[in-house]
Amino acid sequence: MSPYVFALLIGVVAGLRTFSAPAVVSWAAFLGWLDLRATWAAFLGHPVSAIVLGAFAVLELVVDQLPSTPSRKRPAQFGARVLSGGFCGAVLGSVDGSFALGLVLGALGAVLGTLGGYAARTRLARAQPRRDHVVAVVEDAVALLVAVVCVTAVS
Numbered sequence: 001m002s003p004y005v006f007a008l009l010i011g012v013v014a015g016l017r018t019f020s021a022p023a024v025v026s027w028a029a030f031l032g033w034l035d036l037r038a039t040w041a042a043f044l045g046h047p048v049s050a051i052v053l054g055a056f057a058v059l060e061l062v063v064d065q066l067p068s069t070p071s072r073k074r075p076a077q078f079g080a081r082v083l084s085g086g087f088c089g090a091v092l093g094s095v096d097g098s099f100a101l102g103l104v105l106g107a108l109g110a111v112l113g114t115l116g117g118y119a120a121r122t123r124l125a126r127a128q129p130r131r132d133h134v135v136a137v138v139e140d141a142v143a144l145l146v147a148v149v150c151v152t153a154v155s
Contacts (some may be wrong), residue, residue, distance in 0.1 A: 003096040004105055005149040010092055011085030011106035013150070015072075015113020016143040017064070018081050021088040023057035024144070026050045028151035035155060039094040061140055065133055072114050085110025092154050 014021035022044075027033035028047035036042050043049055063069055069078055089106015090099050121139055125132040 001153060003092055003154045004101055006154050007089035007092040007102040007105040008109040009146055010088040010150045012113035013108040013143045013147045014085035014088055014106070015081050016117045016139055017057070017060060018084045019053060019057040019060045021051040021084055021147055024147035024151055025088050025091055026053045028155070033155050034095070034151045036091065036095070039091070041091040041094060045092065058107020064136055072118055078114055080108045081114045082107050085113070092150065095154050137138045
């Protein structure tokens with residue numbers, strides 16, 4: 001499968017969870033699953049990058065459970081997801097030599113993931129009143145699984 005499909009999908013992951021996508025990309029580079037050494041994104045393979053991005057991802061998973069967490073569709077949150085998706089898409093696209101196409105597909109995927117994730121979570125939470133935290137954990141698991149598939153498939 002083309003790395004550009006995975007650039008789109010990693011963008012979807014960023015739309016679901018802003019920091020999960022870059023954290024998984026960084027850990028994959030650090031662990032040697034994704035070879036970024038010859039790309040502009042080689043810094044993602046450094047242990048500090050993996051630890052910091054991993055910490056942000058874990059923090060995001062905790063904060064997402066709080067009732068005071070703002071909607072992912074608010075401009076700042078939406079924009080952060082699009083930037084994260086574009087960045088991660090550009091990283092995966094660079095593995096195959098196309099930074100620009102990866103960037104665009106990652107950003108597009110983030111828009112799809114943000115809006116689609118919001119719609120799915122809203123519907124599921126309405127179907128299961130008082131169980132939004134369960135729906136959030138399922139969304140976390142889906143995001144993590146898709147991200148791992150993306151980085152291992154591109155390598």
